[in-house]
Amino acid sequence: MERVANLRRAVAIAGATALLIALVGCSAGVRDALAITNTSTPKPTATTTPTPTPTPVAAAPAPVAKTVAAPAQPSTPFASPCAGTPAGIKHIYVSIGKQHLWACTGDTLLIDSAVTTGASAITNVRYTTPLGTSHITGKSRNTVLAGKDINGPWNDPVKYWMPFDGGIGFHDSSWQTFPYGSPLYTTQGSHGCVHVPVAVIATLFDWAPISTAVTIRN
DSSP: OHHHHHHHHHHHHHHHHHHHHHHHHHHHHHHHHHHHHHSOOOOOOOOOOOOOOOOOOOOOOOOOOOOOOOOOOOOOOOOOTTTTOOTTOEEEEEETTTTEEEEEETTEEEEEEEOBOBOTTOOSSOOSOOOEEEEOOOOEEEEEEEEEETTEEEEEEEEEEEEEETTEEEEOOTTOOSOTTOTTHHHHSBSSSEEOOHHHHHHHHHHOOTTOEEEEEO
């Protein structure tokens, strides 16, 4: 009986031990499970979205100042060479300084040409074309202008001859070697007459009657 009681006691102790071992094992499992369960859910890592770099906007080009030329000022009006000529009256004007001729009817310009006047720089004789107003006294075609002075004689054939002041007049000059209107007139000009291009004097000869006024100016 005692052996049976001891056996029961041993079985009871063994069962209690087994139960304790089982409880311990579960506790560990529960702890591990709790450890897993209670592990805080990791906070999501904040993703930093890079702020987009603004695309640089090209600066508007600075306005370029443009220089605007000031309007040209009107030049002093050129006084017409015919100004003051009475209406309907024919008048021939010659400028020694400009080496130019203008033929007018009233204030209307009809003929405009470069000419050559007297060789004013020659001092041993007077070749300067005389200034003032006179009138055409004659008209001749295909004649010879002859003369003589201290510098020698001359015999100049001309197609048109229109005297207006004694032996001074308009005529062509086929022998002239420099341009009409040239400043060379002072040393290589006429003996006092007014040399006119042949085409111009042909028109002048037909246009201007005897008694037409002629004014020579500086």
